[in-house]
Amino acid sequence: MSIPAQQLSQNPIETLPTESLTANLNRQMIAVLDFGSQYSELIARRIRETQVYSEVLSYRTTAEHLRKLSPKGIILSGGPSSVYDKNAPQCDPEIWQLGIPILGVCYGMQLMVQQLGGTVERAQRAEYGKASLLIDDPTDLLTNVEHGSTMWMSHGDACAQLPKDFEILAHTENTRCAAIANNNKKLYGVQFHPEVVHSIGGQALICNFVYHICHCEPTWTTEAFVEEVIREVRAKVGEKRVLLALSGGVDSSTLAFLLHRAIGNKLTCMFIDQGFMRKGEPERLVEIFDHQFHIPVEYVNARERFINKIENITDPEEKRRRIGHEFIQVFEEESNRLGPFDYLAQGTLYPDVIESADTNVDPQTGERVAVKIKSHHNVGGLPKNLRFKLVEPLRKLFKDEVRKVARSIGLPEEIVRRHPFPGPGLAIxxxxxxxxxxxxxxxxxxxxxxxxxxxxxxxxxxxxxxxxxxxxxxxxxxxxxxxxxxxxxxxxxxxxxxxxxxxxxxxxxxxxxxxxxxxxxxxxxxxxxxxxxxxxxxxxxxx
The missing domain is CATH 3.30.300.10 (GMP Synthetase; Chain A, domain 3)
Known part of the structure; x- marks a missing residue:
């Protein structure tokens, strides 16, 4: 479990920087610019399946910042907007001059076409769901993608005129420009979503972009990640103490094992039993950590406090808010009793971040490009008077990556393969x-x-x-x-x-x-x- 929160960006809390971690592991990095698609994180995940590091960045990321990051390739995600909308999100047009291979997906392709002098119009026939990809050029981007492969479409706009020096690589029955390329400048676009499982051959396309076009090497491995995290945590934490809110789920448990390996008894795990756990779980958690693996756990029984806090509350977001607030109250009290601590460890993951949509806020309108689905208990902010530095080594990982890390450091399978469980537990x-x-x-x-x-x-x-x-x-x-x-x-x-x-x-x-x-x-x-x-x-x- 991680600390419930509201507005992290406004808090005077220092987070252990991930830049140094990714600087070492992302030598073969692919940057994904997010235009509000719910699949943006999935693109990054598919790239990581090729053992190449990928990170999702805001579409507002400047060409200058990208130049400093020095990615091997850039992918522009899909999104809910039309490129001809008045307030449609735009990328920095200077990115086309970076000399870095770029792949535009759906909206990303349409934006590429528009910014480079082509035209995008409302399609005569929208295309949603499965479509057969008819390949005109089976080389480079579409190597090993079979003619007639099923691809997942989700678009109401279409490319009407290509920019100069672009050619068509593939089409569908309804879409003339299903895949396009400027091979000289290594600029590519696909109207479909290769990242979703419904797209047969989509992963082959991604591999072509990552390996053959961007010339990446498979350096993003579980072993490299674990070694880098341990090294960085030791360097940053030193002899200071770290507090971890433990839930028994794979995320916080993996974090506990990682930190215990890195800093030993300088880690204190606290389990707050809010009364919303599944049958037998609190007892089993203490048995595994304290008795089996000798990682001490401070058990806090706060069941009565939590049930009283949400008495007569029926709105789900209000339940989450109250549970989160009470968790902070209990956590503060207990941490003061056990403390002092310099660092707070959280098991925040990438999907938590994207579903809470806490990164892509338009600076002019204040509106989110990605629609907020629900609040996640471990994404947001902490009270201004909670003076911890944050340790979030898993923030860049997907759930399947966390499980790989968990196995590599010896977590028992009953934790590794435990079904995900929401922070507010049975209350929601x-x-x-x-x-x-x-x-x-x-x-x-x-x-x-x-x-x-x-x-x-x-x-x-x-x-x-x-x-x-x-x-x-x-x-x-x-x-x-x-x-x-x-x-x-x-x-x-x-x-x-x-x-x-x-x-x-x-x-x-x-x-x-x-x-x-x-x-x-x-x-x-x-x-x-x-x-x-x-x-x-x-x-x-x-x-």
């Missing part, structure tokens, strides 16, 4: 007001879900599998008597990174077993329903 899996009675109902129902999928050997088949408690009641019949009890929603989803997700096709026999057990074993429930909504349009969690 109870729709509406949270009470002790409802917590007990949901905790027991959730245990049945986890117990059954584990028995069936299917726990690792899901990204997440959990129960949600609804605040309504429905009529049922049990033992020839009328019941009026809660329905429970079963949510099982598959995903690679949590950015997008699909509902899992669970065997009917397993659904039946889970339903029967919940209805018979969990007092207060008489109905189980299954959520078959993907993300988007839904989110993984209900709140």
């Amino acid at each position: 899996r109870i729709i509406g007001e949270v009470t002790s009675e409802r917590l007990n109902i949901l905790r027991d129902a959730d245990f049945v879900v986890r117990d059954e999928i584990t028995k069936q050997g299917m726990y690792h088949d899901f990204w997440q599998a959990f129960a949600v408690l609804l605040p309504i009641r429905s009529v049922g019949v049990m033992g020839d008597r009328r019941t009026y009890a809660h329905p429970v929603v079963l949510r099982c989803i598959s995903s690679e990174d949590g950015m997008t997700a699909d509902w899992s096709r669970v065997p009917y026999d397993l659904l039946e077993t889970i339903s029967n057990r919940i209805v018979n074993e969990v007092k207060g429930v008489n109905r189980v329903v299954y959520d078959i909504t993907s993300k988007p349009p839904g989110t993984i969690e209900w709140e």
Whole structure:
């Protein structure tokens, strides 16, 4: 768990700089300029799968700053705008003169066309979903991408006229310029999204850009990351003390193991039990860390404080805010008791940052280019009087990268492969007001879900599998008597990174077993329903 927060950019808190870390590991860096696409982080993730470091930067990043970063290549992301909109986001036009290979994706391609003298217009036929890519030039960018490959489209605009010296590499039935290039200047554009899993051959295209066009080498490895983090933490922290808020999830647990390896007993782990954990988890957490791996954990029982703090609160964002505020209060009190500490360690990850959309704010309008989906408890700011320096070694990692790091440093598999769990815990899996009675109902129902999928050997088949408690009641019949009890929603989803997700096709026999057990074993429930909504349009969690 990390510290809940509101406005990090306004706080006088020093963060351990990531620049030195990335300066060492990003010698083969690809920069992704973000124009507000929900897939911008996915582009970076796909690049990292080639073992080349990639980082997402604001579209406002200047050519001069890019020159200093010296990336081997630049990718312009997609985005929700049209290039001819009045306030459409624009990149620094000087980037075209850097001599660095550039790939524009969807909106990024259209911006490239417009800024270099071509024209973009509203397409006669918009193109969304799958389309067959018909290749006109199978070399360079499209090497090893098969003719007729399925690519994922999502655009209502199209290139009407190419800039000077550009040529068409591929087309689709509806789009004349599906892929374009100026090979002399190493400028490329694709109208589709090669980064999504639906694009067959998309990763091959990305590899072509990274290796053959940008001439990168595979230097971004788990081993290199771990060595660099340990070296940097030791250099920065020295003999000072670090405090870590531990949740038992893979993020904070990996961070705890990393920091313990780096600085030993100068690390103090604090677990605040807010009463919203799953059944048996607090006890298991202390057993693993304190007894099995001898990493001391300060256990703080604050269950009563938290349940009182959100009494009668039904709005999900208000629940998150109050839980976050109370967490800070408890954390401050306990850190003062255990302190003093110079550094605060947080397990913030890249997806937390992008979904909270805390980086791409238009300086003139104050509006976010990427739409905020929900507040993340570990992205934002800390109280101005909380005088810690931040240690966030995982902030640039995706969840799958964290798991790779976790395995490499010896975390047990039950933590490495633990399903993601929200910071506010069961409090946001109870729709509406949270009470002790409802917590007990949901905790027991959730245990049945986890117990059954584990028995069936299917726990690792899901990204997440959990129960949600609804605040309504429905009529049922049990033992020839009328019941009026809660329905429970079963949510099982598959995903690679949590950015997008699909509902899992669970065997009917397993659904039946889970339903029967919940209805018979969990007092207060008489109905189980299954959520078959993907993300988007839904989110993984209900709140």
